[in-house]
Amino acid sequence: MKIASFNANSIRSRAPVILRWLAESAPDILCIQETKVQDKDFPLPVFAPAGYEIVFNGQKQYNGVAIFAKGQISKVTSGLDDEPKDPARLISAEINGISLVNTYIPQGHSPDSEKFQYKLQWFQRLRKYFDTHFSPDDPLVWLGDLNVALTEKDVYAPDKLYGSVCYCKQTTDALTELAAWGFTDLFRKHCDLPGQYTFWDYRLRGGFRRNLGWRLDYIMATQPLAEKCTACWVDGEPREWEKPSDHTFIIAEFEEERPKKGTGHL
């Protein structure tokens, strides 16, 4: 069983990339952020041949989240509980007995801005959301573009970049504290290497080739699922795609539930 995450930066523009990746990687679940499309314009016919059930919640121009799944999707909700709910930044569902929370956390603009305070509040509100709806004992996956690089291994130039909205004390503390609710960072569980990124700024010349990246996209899981995770890796070369992008895919693999011996018919 495989679960993946991808910031599409426009699902309509990135559709050919997503279709090809789905065919190659065959995830059971793919969560997408920054679809940048209103629900009435979501390109369902484009993705129909891939054979996924799709749920989504978007808005005009910015944000937007979606879940693709091979299994049946149930209990779909959007947004945080309190105002502003930000329904185009959080979509939750249940698939094959697993709860999923797919988030696109605010980027923060600059550390001295109101938008940065809003970003920090988002982590506080998300903790309340987890407290209200889940227990750390539930099989729960929280994934998406969290807009935080957790440690010096997660950015290309930690000394130079420390203090930016996606890598500073407030944001790394916010994510560390929220993860302490009961989540394991599945990528870090399996790989201790620096230089493993999911985002490269378009504006840096040769940024991908020079690996001037950030690890901003995560697959987090509670203990019952984290212990079943057998691998987690970043996948794809986004500057080489037919529609080059600034994010790449992250994917986690879990043990299949196997029928127990001796319980079948002879």
Added chain:
DNA sequence: ATGGTCGGCAACCGA
């Protein structure tokens, strides 16, 4: 090089 390039959408905002 304290820069620059995308996407949506039609002048700029957001990343």
